[in-house]
Amino acid sequence: MFSRRDFMKQGLLPVFAGSAVPSIFANGVAAAAADSPQATPNGRILVLVQLAGGNDGLNTLIPFQDGAYHDARPTLRQDTGVLTLNNQLGLHPNLKGLKASWDAGQLAIVQGVGYPSPNLSHFASMSIWETASVQGGIGDGWLGRYLNYLDKVGESPNHALEGVSAGSLVPPELRSKTPVTALLSLSTFRLQPVNEHGTQVDVENPLMKFYGAFKTAGPAPFGALLDTTLQEALQASHALQATDATYQPKATYPAKSPIASSLKLVAETIVSGLGVRVAHVTLGGFDNHAREKPVHDKLLLDLDQALAAFMQDLAGHGYGDKVLVMTWSEFGRRVKENGSAGTDHGTAAPMFLLGAPVKGGLYGQQPSLADLDNGNLKFTTDFRSVYASVLQGYLNAPASELLGGNYEILPLLKA
Amino acid sequence: MSRRAVLATGAAGAGAAALAVLWKGADLTQILNRVRDLTHDYQGALSNPRVRAAHLLRRAGFGGTAQEVDRLAAMTTTDMAQSLLDYQQTSNATLDGQLPTLDLSSAKGPNPGAVQAWWLQRMVQTARPLEEKMTLFWHGLLTSGLDKAGPGQMYVQNELFRKMALANFDDLLKAVSKDPAMMIYLDTETNRKGKPNENYARELMELFTTGIGHYTEDDVRESARAFTGWTLQGGKQLRYTMQSAFIPRYFDSGQKTFMGKTGNFTGDDIVEILVPLRATAERLSTRLFSFFAYQNPEPEIVHHLADTFQQSHYNVGAVVREIFSMDAFYSAKAYRALVKSPAELTAQTLRATGADARTYLAAANAMAPMGQVLFYPPNVAGWPGGASWINSSTLLNRLNFANAAARRAPMSSPAQTGDQLTATLVDGNITNNTRDGLQAFAAAHPDDHAGLLFMTMATPEFQLN
Numbered sequence: 102m103f104s105r106r107d108f109m110k111q112g113l114l115p116v117f118a119g120s121a122v123p124s125i126f127a128n129g130v131a132a133a134a135a136d137s138p139q140a141t142p143n144g145r146i147l148v149l150v151q152l153a154g155g156n157d158g159l160n161t162l163i164p165f166q167d168g169a170y171h172d173a174r175p176t177l178r179q180d181t182g183v184l185t186l187n188n189q190l191g192l193h194p195n196l197k198g199l200k201a202s203w204d205a206g207q208l209a210i211v212q213g214v215g216y217p218s219p220n221l222s223h224f225a226s227m228s229i230w231e232t233a234s235v236q237g238g239i240g241d242g243w244l245g246r247y248l249n250y251l252d253k254v255g256e257s258p259n260h261a262l263e264g265v266s267a268g269s270l271v272p273p274e275l276r277s278k279t280p281v282t283a284l285l286s287l288s289t290f291r292l293q294p295v296n297e298h299g300t301q302v303d304v305e306n307p308l309m310k311f312y313g314a315f316k317t318a319g320p321a322p323f324g325a326l327l328d329t330t331l332q333e334a335l336q337a338s339h340a341l342q343a344t345d346a347t348y349q350p351k352a353t354y355p356a357k358s359p360i361a362s363s364l365k366l367v368a369e370t371i372v373s374g375l376g377v378r379v380a381h382v383t384l385g386g387f388d389n390h391a392r393e394k395p396v397h398d399k400l401l402l403d404l405d406q407a408l409a410a411f412m413q414d415l416a417g418h419g420y421g422d423k424v425l426v427m428t429w430s431e432f433g434r435r436v437k438e439n440g441s442a443g444t445d446h447g448t449a450a451p452m453f454l455l456g457a458p459v460k461g462g463l464y465g466q467q468p469s470l471a472d473l474d475n476g477n478l479k480f481t482t483d484f485r486s487v488y489a490s491v492l493q494g495y496l497n498a499p500a501s502e503l504l505g506g507n508y509e510i511l512p513l514l515k516a
Numbered sequence: 517m518s519r520r521a522v523l524a525t526g527a528a529g530a531g532a533a534a535l536a537v538l539w540k541g542a543d544l545t546q547i548l549n550r551v552r553d554l555t556h557d558y559q560g561a562l563s564n565p566r567v568r569a570a571h572l573l574r575r576a577g578f579g580g581t582a583q584e585v586d587r588l589a590a591m592t593t594t595d596m597a598q599s600l601l602d603y604q605q606t607s608n609a610t611l612d613g614q615l616p617t618l619d620l621s622s623a624k625g626p627n628p629g630a631v632q633a634w635w636l637q638r639m640v641q642t643a644r645p646l647e648e649k650m651t652l653f654w655h656g657l658l659t660s661g662l663d664k665a666g667p668g669q670m671y672v673q674n675e676l677f678r679k680m681a682l683a684n685f686d687d688l689l690k691a692v693s694k695d696p697a698m699m700i701y702l703d704t705e706t707n708r709k710g711k712p713n714e715n716y717a718r719e720l721m722e723l724f725t726t727g728i729g730h731y732t733e734d735d736v737r738e739s740a741r742a743f744t745g746w747t748l749q750g751g752k753q754l755r756y757t758m759q760s761a762f763i764p765r766y767f768d769s770g771q772k773t774f775m776g777k778t779g780n781f782t783g784d785d786i787v788e789i790l791v792p793l794r795a796t797a798e799r800l801s802t803r804l805f806s807f808f809a810y811q812n813p814e815p816e817i818v819h820h821l822a823d824t825f826q827q828s829h830y831n832v833g834a835v836v837r838e839i840f841s842m843d844a845f846y847s848a849k850a851y852r853a854l855v856k857s858p859a860e861l862t863a864q865t866l867r868a869t870g871a872d873a874r875t876y877l878a879a880a881n882a883m884a885p886m887g888q889v890l891f892y893p894p895n896v897a898g899w900p901g902g903a904s905w906i907n908s909s910t911l912l913n914r915l916n917f918a919n920a921a922a923r924r925a926p927m928s929s930p931a932q933t934g935d936q937l938t939a940t941l942v943d944g945n946i947t948n949n950t951r952d953g954l955q956a957f958a959a960a961h962p963d964d965h966a967g968l969l970f971m972t973m974a975t976p977e978f979q980l981n
Contacts, residue, residue: 153895221733222722224897261908269887270894271907283909285885290909293916297964307953308915308974314949315976320852326906327976334908385895386663390715391706440711441703446718475733 145458145495146420148367148380148411149244149274150360150428152404154388155223157397158433158450158478162210162467163191169470173437177394177444186210190467195402198409199453206461208453209513211487213468215449215480219432223388223446226431231273233485233504243488244379245277246503247496252279257376261337265370266381267363275381280333287348287369291338305335346373351417352410360384361407368411372418387430391441404428408455425495425514426455429484435476449480452487454513458495464511483508490514562846565589567943569596571851574981575808576600576840577645579864582940597840601682601833603644611641616873618671625668625756632890633876635674639863640871650681650836652859653807655891656898658692658724660701662891666755669697670891682833685800685825686791689724693783694746694760702896704783705748705760709768712740719896720786726795731775738772743783791830797822804835809845810853811902817844852980855905858886860981861914865973868941869925882920885913906979915974922970931965934958934972942977950975 157177164170165183182194192200202208216235220226228237241249244264252258264281266272275281284290295302308331316328348369354361363382371377384404389396408426415424433450449468465482472479486508489500494514501507561567569588573580577600580588588596618626618634639648654677662670673695680688692698693716699705702716717740721731745767748757772781775789790796801821805813821835828834839845856864862879871879883889887910888899934954938944946954957971972978 221718221736222728223895224722225728269885269907269910269913270900270904280908283907285909285913289885290912292912293919295919295967295970297961297967302961302964302967304971304974307957307971310953311947311950311974312976314947318947319976320980322903323852323855323906323980324976326903327911327979330906330908330911334912337908338912388715388896390703390713439713440708441706441713443703443706443713445714 144378144423145497146371146377146380146424147244147491147496148364148382148424148426150404150408150426151272151274151381151383152387152400152428152430153227153383153385154430155432155434155446156387156430156450157389157393157444158430158447159436160393160397160434161193161196161401162186162212162451163193164189164467164470165191167470169436173470175438176442177438186463190463193398193401195398196405198405198412199455201409202412202455203461207457207459208455208461209459210463211452211454211482211511211513212463212465213449213478213481214452214465214484214487215432215478216483216485217480219448219477219480221432221446221448223431228273230429230431230484231276233488240276241278242272242274242276243504244274244381245279245281247492247498248275248277248279248281248379250498250503251378256378260376261333262340262370262375262377264379264381265367265377266383267366268383272381272383275379280329280337282333282337284366284370286366287341287373290341292335309335340375341373344373344375348373350410350414352413354410354414355403355406358403358407360403361410364407364411365414368414368418371415371420371424389434389443390439390445391443393438393443412456422457424456425458425491426453427487427491428453428455433478436470436473436478437476448474448477450478452484454487454491458514460513460515464513482511486511487513560848561851561943561945562848564943566939567945568593568846570943571846572596572600572840573645574860574864575649575845575854577642577649578639578860579867580940581867582936585940593846594841597837600646601837601840603647606643608643611638611643614641620668620671620758623753623756625666626671628662628667628670628891629877629880631667631671631674632880633873634671635890636859636863636866636880637871637873637876639859640866640876646836647678647681650832651677652857653804654681654688656807656893656901657803658688658698659893659896659898660695660697661893664755665697665700667891668756668758669700672758673697674891682836683831685796685830685832686787688832689720689787689791690784692724693720693743693787696748696757696760699746699748699760700754704743704746705754707740707744708747708766709741709744712737712744712768714740716740716743717786721790723897725790725799726793727799730793730795735774738774739781739786741768741770741772742774742781742786744768746783792826794822794826797825797830800832801825801835804832805839808836808839809842809850813844817842852977854981855902856979856981857899857901857905858883858888858910858914859890861886861979862917864941865918865921868973869921869969872926875924879917879921882913882917886910886917911979914979918973918978919970922966922973925966925969932969934968937969937972941972942975946975946977950977 163179163183166189171178183191184200185191199208225237229235231242232238232240233243248264259279261280261282264275266275266283269283269285271281271283295304312328312331315324354365367380367382386400415421429452430450432446432448434444434447438444468478468481485504489504489508490511490513492498492500492503493510562571566585566589569585570580573584615637618630642648660673676691676695702719703713704716707713714736718736722728745762746760747763747766748754748760769780771778774781798818801818802813805821821838824838825835862883866879887905893899938946954971958968961967
């Protein structure tokens with residue numbers, strides 16, 4: 102078992118890690134493609150929705166009949182309007198779109214998801230979820246390893262739009278040996294033209310030469326990073342400009358909602374046929390230590406409305422059965438609310454899987470509110486079991502190889 | 517080569533293994549000499565006095581003009597650093613005369629964009645570059661953000677960082693613990709006797725002082741009690757309250773057991789327990805060296821700076837002064853070893869192109885697609901920085917910003933030749949390919965001064981600091 106101390110060491114000592122990677126990658130792609138027929142990737146798309154800051158699972162999937170819930174949450178409990186799933190559990194009143202998906206059999210909820218020896222630091226716990234390793238660290242993300250795998254089996258290797266994230270930074274889950282593209286908008290993802298006297302000047306070719314020379318002349322790792330990144334950027338921008346698809350949303354996305362804008366951008370990228378396999382969006386603001394209710398209510402409303410529009414949009418474009426949405430958060434919140442009408446950092450929480458590919462229903466076991474660990478829930482399903490189920494059951498990828506271990510496969514997905 | 521492979525190669529720096537052996541036996545002087553000798557292809561660039569001056573001005577500030585570089589290049593290395601460190605003696609009257617007045621009196625405080633533009637203008641026009649650079653450092657370490665705090669509060673916090681830029685760390689942390697923006701951002705404002713809120717106590721240890729692994733969950737719970745008592749008295753307008761106050765009846769004066777000590781601790785007491793810890797000294801030293809020189813400093817360097825910190829009663833100025841006097845700071849390993857953050861890139865660009873009041877607002881907005889919004893860190897850990905500043909989207913936006921800024925540059929100043937531009941912006945130190953390319957561009961477009969300025973700022977050399 103790793104200690105916090107070990108974790109810290111791993112996090113701070115990236116220097117000597119991974120130095121063998123370049124040669125493996127440089128020589129490995131073509132050879133690996135020839136002898137790895139064990140799985141057939143199937144063009145399915147996974148969209149990851151990160152609820153950053155630690156979502157309050159108990160006020161998302163609500164044990165509304167449990168007296169202990171009411172006792173622990175004197176001001177934060179949801180007394181009315183819970184969207185009941187059975188006689189024990191219900192969704193937060195603002196999750197009406199998700200409830201409709203539940204009724205249509207397109208929402209799977211895994212209860213009590215966490216991992217052993219939970220870490221209550223945002224960043225340590227995020228890193229654990231992102232790398233699917235209880236040591237966290239700066240290695241490839243778990244979906245980055247899936248993208249590496251796609252390259253290895255010859256699925257459009259080094260395709261820059263295979264992995265995309267909405268925003269200006271590439272999230273750690275997608276860290277990989279293959280290009281990944283952060284997107285703010287498709288139309289602006291290009292070098293703006295440089296004009297003299299109204300005549301466009303070619304700057305791409307000179308810049309490619311500048312960066313190409315700096316690749317080896319510049320300091321490691323940045324000389325090569327800049328060169329590689331410019332190549333990826335121009336490749337992706339040419340691909341975006343070459344597509345003649347003019348995206349028309351088939352749903353009305355809420356205005357002034359960052360998560361809706363992000364999901365709309367992902368929908369545009371998907372339906373434009375750019376070869377997206379994994380997409381990532383983030384909704385932040387869940388670290389509700391104080392005055393949680395209005396903030397959390399609004400976040401769930403924004404999430405629900407954005408997801409409803411996204412699913413409708415994709416279905417309208419014929420992508421309904423090709424996309425799976427999965428939510429995650431680095432931890433849930435403390436069972437007992439604090440004195441600030443908020444909640445401190447906690448542990449286990451539910452995950453949602455949404456879309457036509459899922460077999461709707463509740464999975465795993467709701468953690469007991471009577472049997473706590475230092476005021477926190479004891480997890481009942483390991484998050485890597487959910488990852489394994491998606492990798493194997495949906496993406497048709499070798500889960501134990503990509504996760505570095507064997508985890509129970511949950512029957513969350515249609516074959 | 518892939519992006520990831522690129523990072524892995526660079527991280528496993530060439531001489532690192534050899535150094536590790538040396539660390540075990542040798543004295544510090546020898547180590548630092550070895551660190552200086554660590555090589556990449558820029559060995560020797562910093563032997564040129566102008567390059568040394570330009571390097572220092574980029575790191576301690578936001579880049580120098582040709583005149584500033586000339587002035588510093590005529591000094592010894594010690595005097596050069598001294599002139600930046602002792603900025604209290606430098607008048608900032610010119611800047612003060614040009615800064616817009618922020619309206620702090622209105623109920624909702626100033627417009628967030630106005631505060632962002634105000635700070636960017638300070639970075640560009642200040643006569644005390646290190647003061648602004650340290651303010652940026654503190655903003656990235658002792659984070660608060662507009663997602664919770666109000667713009668007026670962020671302004672007040674920014675002025676606190678500026679005032680205490682090189683102060684003793686315990687004094688700064690005590691002040692920050694009572695700073696309105698921080699109290700909102702990490703919820704100490706709601707932390708009351710009998711109703712503790714763990715948010716600030718946890719991040720104080722995890723991010724601001726010792727780092728993870730040096731405290732227990734019980735330490736988090738107990739120290740949260742010690743930070744009770746301080747609050748904001750703003751009623752429903754908390755985001756616009758500029759002053760904090762201590763209310764004795766909100767304070768939990770009971771016994772707390774924290775890191776093996778027991779007492780009726782206050783928040784200040786907790787700071788006084790945390791700051792002397794070796795883990796705090798090493799963590800802050802690592803952060804400062806990584807901000808100014810290069811990432812992943814050798815253990816011997818961290819050790820030396822941590823000693824300096826502890827022997828100077830936790831004085832940040834003493835550590836920064838030490839960094840600027842180290843051979844490692846002027847080593848080949850340090851040269852262009854940092855990626856310009858969007859704030860650094862934007863400020864240095866505007867110093868090169870000139871700017872007016874509207875430009876600052878536009879430029880502050882242009883930083884968002886480059887990955888950094890002033891007063892709006894992505895989370896309490898601040899911006900991850902380093903290689904994360906560079907991805908395909910941010911790189912295109914950096915280049916597009918250079919293009920827009922060059923086209924907007926006032927035409928009143930005389931156009932510079934290609935050699936003048938490269939001397940000022942990239943130390944005259946570029947690959948032959950880049951030199952040839954810039955010359956070819958200038959020959960093909962002799963009247964397009966803005967184009968040449970853009971091309972110079974679009975070089976890979978300019979992306980690094």
